Amino acid sequence: MANFKFIQIDKTLYSLKEFSKAYNLSYSTVRKYYRLGLRGDDLLAKAKSVTQSGLQVSEKHFNSKLAASKYLQIPKSTFYRKLKNGTLDLDLNA
Template sequence: MANIKFIQINNTLYSLKEFSKAYSLSYSTVRKYYRLGFRGNALLNKTKSVTQSGLQVSEKHFDSKFAASKYLQIPKSTFYRKLKNGTLDIELNA
């Protein structure tokens, strides 16, 4: 049976998966910082600061790279790698 981890934000209990979806955060980033001991609002603040740096693609602004990858329907890991390497074939304004 799965060992589901839960966190509480503003009196609402979330599984890590639900939490990442509710706040549009990368699930792997949420899991990483949960394993490092971040809980509750500390986990929310840390993952937001890491994930959400703001990104503008052409004329559309995104709060996070994750949101941009979802909108453009590019797998998250591919999007991050191409963004880092400078091989993403879209007009970016960081």
């Protein structure tokens, strides 16, 4: 039998997958911080700060790193890795 994990926000109970979809968050990020012990509003705040931090590429602003990677047509994992290690050129002419 599956071992479901649940998050409660504003008296609504979500599975981790439902939670990530409802708040437009990365499921892997939600799962990571859940495993680290964050719950409820603390988990929501941390996952939002990681997943939805804004990004400026050339003169275009994106609300999330995922949106920027999709716009630039770069695979998400490649985009995140290059951003983290400083090899992503943020002055691209897209």
